[in-house]
Amino acid sequence: MNAALAPTPAPHDMGGPAQPLLIVRDLKKHFPVRSSPLDRERKFVHAVDGVNFSVPKGKTLGIVGESGCGKSTTARLVARLMPADAGELIFDGEGVEEFRGLRLKEFRRNLQMVFQDSFASLNPRLTIAETIAYGPRVHGIARADHQARELLDRVGLDPSHFAGRYPHELSGGQRQRVNIARALAFDPRLVILDEAVAALDKSVQAQVLNLLQELKAERQLTYLFISHDLHVVHYLSDYVMVMYLGQVIESGPVERIYGHPAHPYTRALLSAVPSMDPEHRTQASPLAGDPPNPINPPSGCRFRDRCPHAHAVCASATPALRDMGRHSEHLAACHLNDPASGHPEAHQEQRP
Amino acid sequence: MSAPLVSIQDLTVQFHGARRASALNQVSLELGQGEVLGLLGESGSGKSVTLRTLLRLHPERHTRTAGRIRVDGQDVLALRGRELDRYRGGTVSMVFQEPGLAFDPVYTIGQQISEAVRVHEGVDQATAAARALAMLERVQIPQARRRFDAYPHELSGGMRQRAMIALALACKPKLLLADEPTTALDATVQIQILLLLRELQRETGMSVIFVTHDIGAAVEVADRIAVMYAGRIVEQGPVGQLVHQPCHPYTRGLLAATVGHEHRGRPLEAIPGSPPDLAALPPGCSFAPRCSHASERCHRDIPPLEQQGARTLACWHPVRLLGEAA
Amino acid sequence: MSATLPLPLPAAAAPAQPSRSYWTVVWRQLRRDPMAMASAAVLLLIVGAAVFAPWLAPADPYKASMIKRLLPIGSPGFLLGTDELGRDLLSRLMHGGRLSLLMGVVPVLAAFGIGTTIGLLAGYVGGRVNMAIMRVLDIFYAFPSVLLAVAISGALGPGMSNSLIALTLVFVPQVVRVAESVTTQVRQLDYIEAARMSGAGAFSIIRTHVLGNVLGPVFVYATGLLSVSMILASGLSFLGLGVKPPEPEWGLMLNTLRSAIYSNPWVAALPGVLIFVTSIAFNLLADSVRSAMDIRK
Numbered sequence: 018m019n020a021a022l023a024p025t026p027a028p029h030d031m032g033g034p035a036q037p038l039l040i041v042r043d044l045k046k047h048f049p050v051r052s053s054p055l056d057r058e059r060k061f062v063h064a065v066d067g068v069n070f071s072v073p074k075g076k077t078l079g080i081v082g083e084s085g086c087g088k089s090t091t092a093r094l095v096a097r098l099m100p101a102d103a104g105e106l107i108f109d110g111e112g113v114e115e116f117r118g119l120r121l122k123e124f125r126r127n128l129q130m131v132f133q134d135s136f137a138s139l140n141p142r143l144t145i146a147e148t149i150a151y152g153p154r155v156h157g158i159a160r161a162d163h164q165a166r167e168l169l170d171r172v173g174l175d176p177s178h179f180a181g182r183y184p185h186e187l188s189g190g191q192r193q194r195v196n197i198a199r200a201l202a203f204d205p206r207l208v209i210l211d212e213a214v215a216a217l218d219k220s221v222q223a224q225v226l227n228l229l230q231e232l233k234a235e236r237q238l239t240y241l242f243i244s245h246d247l248h249v250v251h252y253l254s255d256y257v258m259v260m261y262l263g264q265v266i267e268s269g270p271v272e273r274i275y276g277h278p279a280h281p282y283t284r285a286l287l288s289a290v291p292s293m294d295p296e297h298r299t300q301a302s303p304l305a306g307d308p309p310n311p312i313n314p315p316s317g318c319r320f321r322d323r324c325p326h327a328h329a330v331c332a333s334a335t336p337a338l339r340d341m342g343r344h345s346e347h348l349a350a351c352h353l354n355d356p357a358s359g360h361p362e363a364h365q366e367q368r369p
Numbered sequence: 370m371s372a373p374l375v376s377i378q379d380l381t382v383q384f385h386g387a388r389r390a391s392a393l394n395q396v397s398l399e400l401g402q403g404e405v406l407g408l409l410g411e412s413g414s415g416k417s418v419t420l421r422t423l424l425r426l427h428p429e430r431h432t433r434t435a436g437r438i439r440v441d442g443q444d445v446l447a448l449r450g451r452e453l454d455r456y457r458g459g460t461v462s463m464v465f466q467e468p469g470l471a472f473d474p475v476y477t478i479g480q481q482i483s484e485a486v487r488v489h490e491g492v493d494q495a496t497a498a499a500r501a502l503a504m505l506e507r508v509q510i511p512q513a514r515r516r517f518d519a520y521p522h523e524l525s526g527g528m529r530q531r532a533m534i535a536l537a538l539a540c541k542p543k544l545l546l547a548d549e550p551t552t553a554l555d556a557t558v559q560i561q562i563l564l565l566l567r568e569l570q571r572e573t574g575m576s577v578i579f580v581t582h583d584i585g586a587a588v589e590v591a592d593r594i595a596v597m598y599a600g601r602i603v604e605q606g607p608v609g610q611l612v613h614q615p616c617h618p619y620t621r622g623l624l625a626a627t628v629g630h631e632h633r634g635r636p637l638e639a640i641p642g643s644p645p646d647l648a649a650l651p652p653g654c655s656f657a658p659r660c661s662h663a664s665e666r667c668h669r670d671i672p673p674l675e676q677q678g679a680r681t682l683a684c685w686h687p688v689r690l691l692g693e694a695a
Numbered sequence: 696m697s698a699t700l701p702l703p704l705p706a707a708a709a710p711a712q713p714s715r716s717y718w719t720v721v722w723r724q725l726r727r728d729p730m731a732m733a734s735a736a737v738l739l740l741i742v743g744a745a746v747f748a749p750w751l752a753p754a755d756p757y758k759a760s761m762i763k764r765l766l767p768i769g770s771p772g773f774l775l776g777t778d779e780l781g782r783d784l785l786s787r788l789m790h791g792g793r794l795s796l797l798m799g800v801v802p803v804l805a806a807f808g809i810g811t812t813i814g815l816l817a818g819y820v821g822g823r824v825n826m827a828i829m830r831v832l833d834i835f836y837a838f839p840s841v842l843l844a845v846a847i848s849g850a851l852g853p854g855m856s857n858s859l860i861a862l863t864l865v866f867v868p869q870v871v872r873v874a875e876s877v878t879t880q881v882r883q884l885d886y887i888e889a890a891r892m893s894g895a896g897a898f899s900i901i902r903t904h905v906l907g908n909v910l911g912p913v914f915v916y917a918t919g920l921l922s923v924s925m926i927l928a929s930g931l932s933f934l935g936l937g938v939k940p941p942e943p944e945w946g947l948m949l950n951t952l953r954s955a956i957y958s959n960p961w962v963a964a965l966p967g968v969l970i971f972v973t974s975i976a977f978n979l980l981a982d983s984v985r986s987a988m989d990i991r992k
Contacts, residue, residue, distance in 0.1 A: 083555035084526075098888050122894035130892050138885035142717060142907040148886075151903060152893030183717065188643040189412070199889065218411035218582065223626035223639035230636065245556065248628040252637075271633075289560045291585030293629070295608040298589055302561040306511075307525035 036110050037071035038207055038239045039095070044068040044104035046090055050312055062311050064090040066263035068104075069338075072207070072256070077233070077240040079254030079271070081247060081286070083308045087263040088243045092211045095241065096130050097121070109206070126156070129200035133212035135192035139184040145169065146180035149199045161202075168198040172228060190221035197228065201236070209241045214249060226253060247290055251275055256346075259283050262311050262319040265338065269347030279341050279349035282320045318352070328352070330359045372442075374543060374576050375400040375423075380436035382415075382422055382600075390647040392418040394600045396436075397674065400544075405570055405577040407591030407608070409584060409623075413644050415600040416580045420546045423578070424457055441543055459489050462537040466549040468529035472521035478505070478532045479517035482539050489540040504535040508565060527558035531565065538569065545570075547579045551586055563589045584627055588612060596620045599645050599655035606680030616680070616687040619656045654685065662686045724987035731983030734976040741973055745792030754783035756790040756943050768961050776962040778948065779955055780941075784962060788969060791943035794855070795970070798928030798937070798944075799921050799977075801859050806866030807917045813867070814874020815909060819882055819901055829875065832868040840865050844927050848936045858937040862927055866920055873916045877909045911988055918981035922974025929970055945970050 045068075047061040065087040072078045080088045094101045097113070106113035113124060132138040139148055149165035158164070166176035172194040184192055193213065200208055210229070214222045226249065232238060244250050250257060251271060258268040259282065267280040278284045285303035292299050304323050309315070315322055321331040330352055339355060341347040352358035375398065382393040393415045400406050410416040421427055422434060425445065438445040441460050448456055465471040472481060482501035486492065492500075498517075505513035508531040521529060530550060537545060547566065551559040567590050570577050581587050587594055588608055595605040596617065604617035615621040622640040642659040645651060651658060657667040667685050674683040725731050744751060753774070760781035768776045775785040817828040835843065847861035881887065882905065890900045929946025931937035938944040940951065948966040955963045 083557060093888075096888075096892060098891060125892055125894040128892075130889065132885040132889065134885055138889055140886045140904050140908070143903070151890065152895065155893060155895040155899055190643050196889075199893075203893070218644070219584075219623055220411060220626050220640035221643060223628070223637040224641065226628070227636045227639055246628075247556070252628045252632050285557060289556045291560065291563065291583070291589045293585055293588055293612065293627070295588050295612060298567075299560055299564065302557070302564055304557045305561070307527040307558055308555060310525075 034074055036074070038074045038109055039241070040071040040105075040107040041091075041095065042069055042105040042107070044091065044094055044106075045102045046087075046094055046099070047102055060312055063263045063314055064311065065094060065101075066314075068260075068263075068265055070258055070265065070268060072239055072241060074109075075233075075237055075239055076255040077242050077253055079242045079244065079250035079257045080260060081244060081250050081257060082260035083245065083286075085262070085308050085311050086260040087311070088260050089211055091260070092130070092209050092241065092243050096128060096209055097125070098130075122156075126203040127205050128207045128209070129203060129205040130209040130211060131193070131196045131200050131213040133215050135189050135196055135216065136184060138196050139192060141184055144181050144183060145174075145187070145195050146176070148184075148195065149202055152199065152202050156203075164202065165198070168201055169195075171201075171232075172198045173224075174198075188221070190217055190225060193217060193225055194228065197225075197232070201232065204236070205238070207239045207241065209243070211243045212245070213242075215244060215246060222249070229253065247287060259286065262309065262314050264319060265348075265350070266320065267347075267349040267351075268338075269341070269345070269349075273341075273345065273347040277341075277347075279347065279354055280320075280351045281324050281326055281353070283349075285323075318350075326353055326360075326362055328360050328362070334358070373399040374402050374404075374441055375578075376437075376439045377419075377423075378437040380419070380422065380438060381434070382418055382427070383433045384427075385431050385433065388648045391650060392600055392647060393422070394650075396597075396600070396602055398595065398602065398605075400576050400578065402543075403570075403574045403576060405579060405590055405592045407587030407594040408578055408580045408597060409582070409587050409594055410580075410597035411582055411644060413599070413647060414597040416582075416597050417548055418600075419597075420463065420548050420578065420580055423544075423546060424461060424463055425453065455489070458485060458542070459540055460542060461544045461546060462540065462542040463546040463548060464530075464533050464537045464550045466552050468526070468533040469521065471533055472529070472536075474521055477518050477520055478524070482532075482536050485536060486539050501535070501539065504539050505532065507538075508532070508535045508569070510535070526554055527561065530554060530558075530562055534562075534565065534569070538573070538575075541573070541575075543575055545575055545577045547577060549581055550579075552581070552583070559586070560589075566590055584612070584624065596623070599650060600647060601655060601683065602674060602681070603656065603683050604680070605674075605682075610680060616682050617656075617684045618660045618662050618686075618688055621688050622659075654683075662688070721984075721987045725983060728983045728987065730979055731987070734980040734983070737972065737976040738980065741792060741969070741976075742796060744789045745796055748786070748789035748793060752783075752786035752789045754786045756782060756786040757941055758782060766962075767959060775965060776959065778952055778962070784965060787943040787948060788945070788965060791945045791948055791966065792969070794938055794942065794944040795925055795929065795946065796973075798855075798858065798862070798932075799925035799973075802862035802866055802928075803917050803920045803924050805859075805863040806870045806920070807913065809863070810867045810870025811874045811910065811913050814871040814913070815878050815901060815905065817871065818875040818878025818909075819897070819905060821879070821882070825875070825879075828871070832871055835864075835868040836872075840869075840923070841927065841930060844931060845934065845936065848931050853936045853939070855938055858928060858931045861931070862924055865927065866924065869920065870913060870917060874909055874913045877912045878905060881905055881908045915981055915985045915988065918984060919978060921981075922977040925970060925974055925977075929966075 044065055046065040048064055050060040050062055068091055070078065080091065082088045093099050095106065108124060108127065146162065146165045149168055150161040153161040153164060166180055169176040169179055174191060174194055214225050217225060233240060242250065242253050254271050256269065257271050257274040259266055259280065261282050267274065267278065267283045274283065275287065278287055288303045306323055309322060316332055317334055318331040318336050321327040324331065336350045336352045336358065338348040338350045341349055341354065352360035353363050356363050377396060377398040380393055380396045384390045384392055396419060408416045408419060423438060423445065434446060443456060445456065479498065479501050482504060483497040486497040486500045487494065502513060502517055505517060510516050510528060510531050516524065516528065524532060551562050554562060563586060579587065579590050591608050593606065594608050594611045595602050596619065597603065598619050604611065604615065604620045611620065612624065615624055625638040626640060628637065640659050645655055645658065651668065653668045653670050654672050657663040660667065664686065672683045672685045674681050763777050763781040764779060766773050766777040770776055773783050775788065778784055778787060813828060817825045844861050844865045847864055848858055851857035851861060887900060887904055890904050928937060929949065932944050932946035933950040938947050940947060945966040952963040952966065
């Protein structure tokens with residue numbers, strides 16, 4: 018997870034294949050909560066609270082978690098759609114913070130985003146082709162229209178049929194294809210998919226997932242895939258990061274996370290998925306209650322309110338992300354995995 | 370089997386707006402006492418329209434309804450005035466997808482549930498309040514007494530959905546209609562609500578129609594699943610049979626397109642294309658344009674819904690012959 | 696399974712017709728709405744009569760006659776009777792429409808232009824700029840619009856151009872408020888974020904993505920203001936702050952005819968009826984346009 022971070026001055030690519038495409042360090046975003054204008058005491062939603070991760074080139078990092086866990090805010094911070102309160106973004110070895118003006122524009126072209134709401138992410142007054150060509154045209158690319166038609170063709174929409182249409186004339190799946198085409202218009206290196214298939218019908222979702230996989234292979238894309246659907250994350254991701262109340266509580270290669278989850282929350286999340294077998298229905302809910310409010314997160318481990326293994330130490334000490342083996346890339350933040358933590362069950366919970 | 374609680378025959382619903390859309394075409398359904406039916410389908414399949422028609426929620430000015438609906442011996446489409454009011458909430462009640470929108474924000478949860486009890490059963494305020502509180506406890510809302518006096522916005526999504534279920538069950542309906550009740554919820558909360566619904570159904574013996582687009586959720590609660598596509602039921606059967614041996618190409622496609630861990634590294638078997646426009650349905654089987662088994666006949670004639678053992682099926686070329694299991 | 700995705704489009708999902716532009720769809724909706732067509736016809740009649748008044752009017756609107764004062768409706772030669780100075784009322788109503796409609800339309804157009812600009816700015820920039828602009832405008836909001844129009848008009852002095860300015864000032868804050876709230880909504884939509892992701896500048900985003908989606912709702916709101924403007928303009932004239940006699944103008948005519956309200960009520964009411972009919976027609980048409988513009992159905 019750590020690599021040489023010497024900033025390379027080369028304008029295009031290459032900190033080499035070993036250099037992660039994106040490194041995020043200690044990312045923070047707190048939103049003030051307005052209770053009343055006369056209230057002196059200000060409260061904050063700890064939307065993203067010290068998040069670290071990296072995405073290797075050509076891989077997909079899936080971010081999962083429930084509503085309010087900060088996964089979408091993380092995506093927007095990485096996309097620089099809102100300023101972070103603290104933290105560092107390193108894109109292919111270069112610090113993004115230093116980017117200003119033209120450099121920022123350049124950076125943005127490398128990083129595109131597909132949003133959940135296929136309708137809200139298309140301007141209702143522009144035709145499909147205009148929408149796709151808009152970005153390149155702003156940058157003065159002459160063949161923008163021609164390129165837009167090629168992209169439409171690539172995402173499976175016949176340009177002669179669709180180029181002149183308006184978003185409301187398309188189905189949800191077709192609109193999401195348009196959004197993907199728009200994201201590809203700059204030949205980006207990182208694509209952030211923020212619940213990009215969540216609103217689609219199952220039969221259409223599979224089409225779009227296939228398309229995403231093909232495009233990734235074809236264009237050497239790197240994906241940051243944000244979703245609440247564990248099946249889809251499992252299917253698409255190489256690495257998975259689980260967030261809870263603004264913090265990363267577990268991350269690692271997808272087989273490790275799904276095969277040997279080390280955090281009680283990850284385990285609960287995985288077993289909350291409905292069984293597909295009527296003979297073996299889910300008998301008990303793994304967790305009680307709703308995800309708590311991120312305004313006043315509990316002290317220590319934020320999951321302790323809902324955790325079946327919670328102990329006094331969980332309230333007093335915040336568990337750090339620890340490697341679950343030697344350089345296994347599998348990290349989890351739970352006292353159960355740390356024999357030195359003082360948690361009475363810790364020794365029983367050691368990894369196999 | 371005794372007379373079914375719900376019997377829908379040849380129900381056809383059309384909407385007249387700027388365009389004419391056929392939302393339901395010749396839908397027939399039966400539901401026994403204490404049975405749980407999962408109505409599975411994607412957007413525009415007609416699953417929600419079926420529920421809303423059962424409660425007569427569509428504006429009559431723009432809706433043309435044909436066919437027959439009988440629930441608990443009453444002809445639902447003929448109900449008027451007070452009878453309709455008693456039917457809604459008394460015989461049948463509904464749980465919505467967005468509990469935040471189904472509650473009135475200016476009254477407390479407790480007030481709204483007691484009001485429903487008072488209106489339907491004509492009991493006094495104190496009895497109604499006691500019943501409401503008991504209902505809140507029954508749906509496992511922690512600290513029910515405190516939540517009784519809470520306003521809807523003060524509850525979390527999962528608590529609101531529990532309160533919604535309490536409201537729906539307060540008048541002991543014989544039939545509960547659940548319209549995607551868990552879709553808007555987080556996974557860990559969804560499973561709690563599904564388990565709660567299953568438990569309440571077992572305790573009360575009511576019948577449930579559970580509408581969802583999520584096969585997993587349907588499998589968790591339903592005895593029987595009816596798959597809808599473009600306003601028609603295409604396949605119906607006991608949940609085990611349907612999941613393990615789907616016969617209709619659409620059901621099969623839907624199951625194949627539901628991502629599981631075994632799919633990693635392979636392309637998914639997606640159903641190509643998108644669902645048809647309800648204002649311009651194809652002349653034959655609505656699924657034919659997307660179906661890999663479609664023949665000329667499929668494009669020409671609508672396949673009838675035929676009973677085959679425990680299952681009903683509307684397909685000219687079923688994926689698997691039903692006789693082979695026997 | 697092949698690697699690329701075949702996408703046979705169902706014939707139904709993609710009807711083979713040329714794509715229609717947004718306004719074609721709106722127009723088609725509108726044409727099917729009987730209320731919209733009726734209102735448009737009434738407005739067309741009134742506007743036509745006003746525009747072509749010099750050629751269509753049966754008599755000279757200024758020619759008074761002491762012996763033909765306050766003739767009733769249907770008098771020979773005077774279809775709608777005469778006013779308190781014996782002038783032909785039909786001709787005066789037709790000529791009066793020119794000023795009245797002008798007073799209705801010009802302030803709204805001006806306020807539409809000015810208000811949308813300010814509102815877009817406030818809504819798109821947001822933050823403190825928004826706060827400053829909106830709080831200043833709130834001061835205007837503290838007064839009822841009639842009072843405000845009278846006060847500004849009084850301060851500027853009587854006269855038609857001053858009335859136009861006064862009315863414009865009354866409407867600007869209202870338009871700004873609508874434009875600002877629509878812009879704030881639009882600005883949060885994902886397609887604006889997507890445009891920002893493409894590295895486009897604020898000006899380009901406003902021009903391509905914000906303006907088109909803000910103009911519609913603001914335009915509809917402004918259409919609704921036309922009737923208010925006409926009534927306020929008439930009110931100013933009625934009070935002697937707007938148009939001066941002997942110019943024909945509906946509000947002013949209502950004022951001068953009020954002495955005849957007991958002797959010949961029908962004639963005296965006519966200018967008022969016209970103000971009423973015109974503003975109702977404007978309102979109904981605006982309502983229809985509003986619903987027709989929501990083409991997602």
